[in-house]
Amino acid sequence: MNAPDPDKQKMLWYNRRYARDFFVAWAVYVVIIVARHYVTTTGPLHTVFMVLPIIPIALILVAMARLLVRLDEMERLIHLYAYASAALITAFFAMAYSFLEQLGAPRFPVYGIFPIIIAIWGIALAVFRRHFSHSALEL
Numbered sequence: 001m002n003a004p005d006p007d008k009q010k011m012l013w014y015n016r017r018y019a020r021d022f023f024v025a026w027a028v029y030v031v032i033i034v035a036r037h038y039v040t041t042t043g044p045l046h047t048v049f050m051v052l053p054i055i056p057i058a059l060i061l062v063a064m065a066r067l068l069v070r071l072d073e074m075e076r077l078i079h080l081y082a083y084a085s086a087a088l089i090t091a092f093f094a095m096a097y098s099f100l101e102q103l104g105a106p107r108f109p110v111y112g113i114f115p116i117i118i119a120i121w122g123i124a125l126a127v128f129r130r131h132f133s134h135s136a137l138e139l
Helices: 006-036 044-051 054-070 073-102 110-138
Strands: none
Touching (some): 006 054, 073 110
16 A cells, blocks of 8 residues: 655645635635625725725735745646736736727726636636646656
8 A cells, every 4th residue: 555645745735725725815805895885984994994805815815925835846837827827818808908998898997807817827727737737748
């Protein structure tokens, strides 16, 4: 019987911790964004509530950075490709949509860009993992 690979066990723990940290912060972010639409107060409390989403966003970024530092070289490369792809694709569509806004398209809220980056990053991560796993098989 083979002993469990300690590197795989460590990576599994890192991924579980990342998933927990990421999804808890994401859920808090979604709750705050939805609740912001129902806040009717004015004054300082209103201002605090309007900037409150900065906290879970920072926690998401910390979780992503923490995972990136702990990954092995190959996984780090895959994540960096996915991050770069997400940033470039989102930047392209944000710029393209800004031109459409000048033609009368509805205004897109800036706070909607971060979830788009995260979604594209997740898709790109799957694509690059598949690409690199096939590349490794060809070696």
